[in-house]
Amino acid sequence: QSVLTQTPSVSAAAGQKVTISCSGSSSNIGNNYVSWYQQLPGTAPRLLIYDNNKRPSGIPDRFSGSKSGTSATLGITGLQTGDEADYYCGTWDSSLSAVVFGGGTRVTVL
Amino acid sequence: EVQLVESGGGLVQPGGSLRLSCAASGFTFSYYAVNWVRQAPGKGLEWVSGISGSGGRTYYADSVKGRFSISRDNSKNTLYLQMNSLRAEDTAVYFCARQGYSSYWYIDSWGQGTLVTVSS
Numbered sequence: 001q002s003v004l005t006q007t008p009s010v011s012a013a014a015g016q017k018v019t020i021s022c023s024g025s026s027s028n029i030g031n032n033y034v035s036w037y038q039q040l041p042g043t044a045p046r047l048l049i050y051d052n053n054k055r056p057s058g059i060p061d062r063f064s065g066s067k068s069g070t071s072a073t074l075g076i077t078g079l080q081t082g083d084e085a086d087y088y089c090g091t092w093d094s095s096l097s098a099v100v101f102g103g104g105t106r107v108t109v110l
Numbered sequence: 111e112v113q114l115v116e117s118g119g120g121l122v123q124p125g126g127s128l129r130l131s132c133a134a135s136g137f138t139f140s141y142y143a144v145n146w147v148r149q150a151p152g153k154g155l156e157w158v159s160g161i162s163g164s165g166g167r168t169y170y171a172d173s174v175k176g177r178f179s180i181s182r183d184n185s186k187n188t189l190y191l192q193m194n195s196l197r198a199e200d201t202a203v204y205f206c207a208r209q210g211y212s213s214y215w216y217i218d219s220w221g222q223g224t225l226v227t228v229s230s
Contacts, residue, residue, distance in 0.1 A: 032215070037155070044222050047210075101157060
């Protein structure tokens with residue numbers, strides 16, 4: 001059971017938009033910054049979003065992040081077949097003094 | 111270009127020990143905190159341990175506390191994870207991961223991972 005809760009799977013047609021939620025508590029998301037990672041099949045994760053809503057260089061603006069209270073959201077617009085992957089949220093948990101990840105969300109492009 | 115290359119994985123019996131290494135290049139190693147993150151077969155990401163740039167501060171997940179030890183040698187640009195009293199549930203791909211240069215935690219670079227299998 002992960003400390004951060006993510007919907008196990010989402011799907012949408014190519015070109016459409018999906019949102020992935022990440023729910024936590026005041027000890028993690030509520031008082032720390034959230035990052036998001038994409039893991040394509042058989043590869044290492046890749047940073048998509050850090051500090052709640054910042055994109056590293058090279059990440060297209062189709063990917064966006066936001067945070068409200070103890071929840072965070074990753075949005076993907078203009079969905080492409082290459083976006084089929086597992087997506088994870090992560091942050092520091094001040095009570096545990098540990099990093100926590102969500103259980104992951106698999107995105108399927110119909 | 112940032113590169114993180116893990117080594118040292120393999121098959122080990124329950125109760126055994128293993129030491130993982132991560133060779134870093136392409137950046138000033140001592141400036142960055144680094145972490146170990148693992149992924150059991152077919153499962154999600156699990157943070158294992160982290161260490162500050164100087165090595166003075168270390169952090170562990172409860173699941174490995176007392177059994178694993180993280181360390182670094184900044185003169186060799188290398189990160190280590192000493193794993194003792196290994197259990198079947200420690201079977202996973204172990205990723206070396208560089209923490210972003212920020213006050214807040216995130217990982218900005220990942221290695222390709224090394225597989226650790228704990229089985230008799």
